[in-house]
Amino acid sequence: MFTEQKRRICMPPVLFCFLLGSLWETSAAQIRYSIPEEMEKGSFVGNIASDLGLEVRVLSQLGARIVSRGKKQHFALNVRNGSLVIGERIDREELCAQSTQCLLNFNVLIEDKLKIYSVEVEIIDINDNPPHFLLEELELKISETTAPGTQHLLENAYDPDVGLNSLQGYELSPNRHFSLQVHSRAKGVKYPELVLERALDREDESIHHLMLTAWDGGEPIRSGTARILVTVLDGNDNAPVFTQPIYTVNVPENVLQGTTLLTVNATDADEGINSQVRYFLVKIPGKTSQIFQLNSVTGELLTLQNLDYEEAEFHEMEVEAQDGLGLRSRAKIHVTVVDMND
Template sequence: MAAEQNHRGCIRRLLLCFLLGTLWEISAAQILYSIPEEMEKGSFVGNIAKDLGLQPTELSERGARIVSKGKKAHFALNVRSGSLVIRDRIDREKLCAQRTQCLLNFNILVEDELKIYSVEVEINDINDNAPHFLADELELKISELTSPGTQHLLESAYDPDMGVNSLQGYELSPNHHFSLRVQSTDDGVKYPELVLEQALDREKEPDLHLVLTAWDGGEPVRSGTARIRVIVLDANDNAPVFTQSMYTVSVPENVPQGTLLLTVNATDADEGINSQVRYFQVKRPGETSQIFQLNSVTGELSTSQNLDYEVAEFYVIELEAKDGLGLKGKAKIYVTVLDVNDNAPEVTITSVINSIPENAPP
C-alpha cells in the first residue's frame, strides 16, 4: 500500500513539473503569420513544420495538433507538406468588424515533447466591399425661403472595409442649386452635407433630382450611389438641436428588458409643426437597433433585449431629431456594459499520461 501511494505521489509531482514546463513554453514560443482575408480553403498560411524546427513527416509522428480552446478552428495542419492551411474562407468583417487589427490566436501541441506553441495570425483587409447606402433613394424637404449657404445633413454610406479600402469620399451629380461638403468626425467617419448655393423657387421647380456617389480607395475603386429627391416647401429655417452632442450611460449587463437608460432631448426654434421634434435611431448593419429601443416622442432610450458583457462591452447609438418638415440634428449615445459575475470559470486541460518505473533515477 505504501509503495502504491509513493508511486502515485511521484506521478503527481511529475505531472506538476510537466504543467509548469508547458506554461513556460507557452510564454516563450510564439509564431506569427499574416494573411489577407477571403483566401480559398486549403490556402497556404505558413511553413509550420519549419517554424517548429521539425521535418514535415514529424508533425504526425510527434502528435502535433491544433488546440483551438473551444472556438471555431479556422486553420488546419497539412501533415504531408508541413504547412498551416486555411480550413474555411475567413471574412475579416465578420470576425473583427471595424477593429484596426484582426488577430486569430490558437495553440499547437507537440505531444511527444509536451510543448505548446502559441500561434497568432493577422487577417489583413482586402477591398471586398463597396460603400453602400441604407436606402437607394433619399428624400429631402427644403423650404423655398431657405438662405443660400444652408447645410443639410445627408445619410452616410457604410463600408465595412478598413483603412484605404474603406469609405474615402463622396461626389454629387452636377446641378445648379447645390454643392457637396464632406465633414469628418473625431473618429474619422466621413458624412456628406448638401449646401444650398442658389435660392430655390417652388413655382419654377417643385422638386429636384440628384445623385450622391460614395467611393472607397481600393484598387479598383468601388462605389455606391443613392438618389436624392429634393422637395421644395415653404419656410422652415431651423433644424432641431440636441442639448448634448454626446450622451453617455453605463449599465450592468443583468438589467431586465425594458430598463430605461436615459432620455435625450432636442429643441427647435421654429413654431407650430416645424418645432415638433421626433427621435430616431440611425440604422446601421448590425444588432444595435434590435438591442435598444428609442421612443420617438419622448426620447427615452430603453433596452429591448438582454445585454451580455461577454458578447459586447460597448455600443454606439447614432440619433437623429427631425422636425415637421424633415430638418435633422444628430447626436450619439455611448453605452458601456458593466460586467457582473454571471459566468463560472472554464478550465481547459490538455495533458498526456505516461508511465514511469518506480526505480527510475532522478
C-alpha cells in the same frame, strides 16, 4: 484511514503530471505568417517542417499536430509534405471587426520531442466589401426660403474593411444647386453634408434628384450609392432646436424593460404645422438599434431589451427632431450602463 488510503492512490498521478509538465519544452522562437483573408480551404500558408527544422518524412512519426483554443479549426497540418494549410474560410471582419491588426495564434505540438512551437498568423484585409448605405434613398425636404450655404446632414455609408480598403470619401452627382462637404468624426469616420449653393425656387423646380456615391481606396476601388430626393417646400424658415446638444443618463443594468430613461425636447419657432416636432433615432447598425426605442411624439427613450454591462458599458445614439415640413436638427444621447452585482 480512508483518507490516508485515498492520498496513497492520488499522489503518484499528481507527481507524474508535475514531472511530465516540467519536461515539456516550449520553443522560444515564434513562427509567423501573413496571409490574405478569404483564401480557399486547403490553400498553402507555410512550410512548417522547414521552419521547424524537421524532415518531412519524420514529421508524422513525431506525432505533430495543431493545438488551438478556439472551437473553429482555421488551419490544418499536412504531415505528408510538412505544410500548413487553410482548414476553413477565414473572414477577417468576422474575427476582428475593424481592428487595425488581426492575429490568430495556435501551437504546433511535437509529441515525441515534448516540444510546443508557437505560431502566429496575421490575417491581411482584402477589399471584399464595398461601402454601403443603410437606406437606398435619402429624402430631404428643404424650404425655398433656405439661404445658400445651409448645410444638411446626410446618412453615413459603412464599410467593414480597414485601412485603405475602408471608406475614403463621397462624391455628389453634378447639379446646379448643391455641393458636398465631407467631415471626419472621432476615429476617422467620414460623414457627408449637402450644402445649398444656389437658392431654390419651388415654382421653378419642386423636386431635385441627386446621386451620392461612397468609395473606398482598395484595388480596384469599390463603391456604393444612394439616391437623394430633395423636395422643395414653401415658407418653413425655422428648424427645431434641441434644449441641449447632448443628453446623458446612467442606468443600472438590471433596469426593467419598458423603463423611460430620459426625454429629449426640441422647440420650433414657427407656427401651425411648421412647429409640430417629431423625434426619431438616426438609423444605426448593430444591436443598439434593437435595445432602445424613442417615442416620436413625447421624445421619451425606452428600453426594449434588458441591458448587460458585460456586453456593452456604453451606448451612443443620435436623435433627430423634424418639424411638420421636414426641417431637421440633431442631438446626441449617451447611455452609460452601471454594473450591478449580478
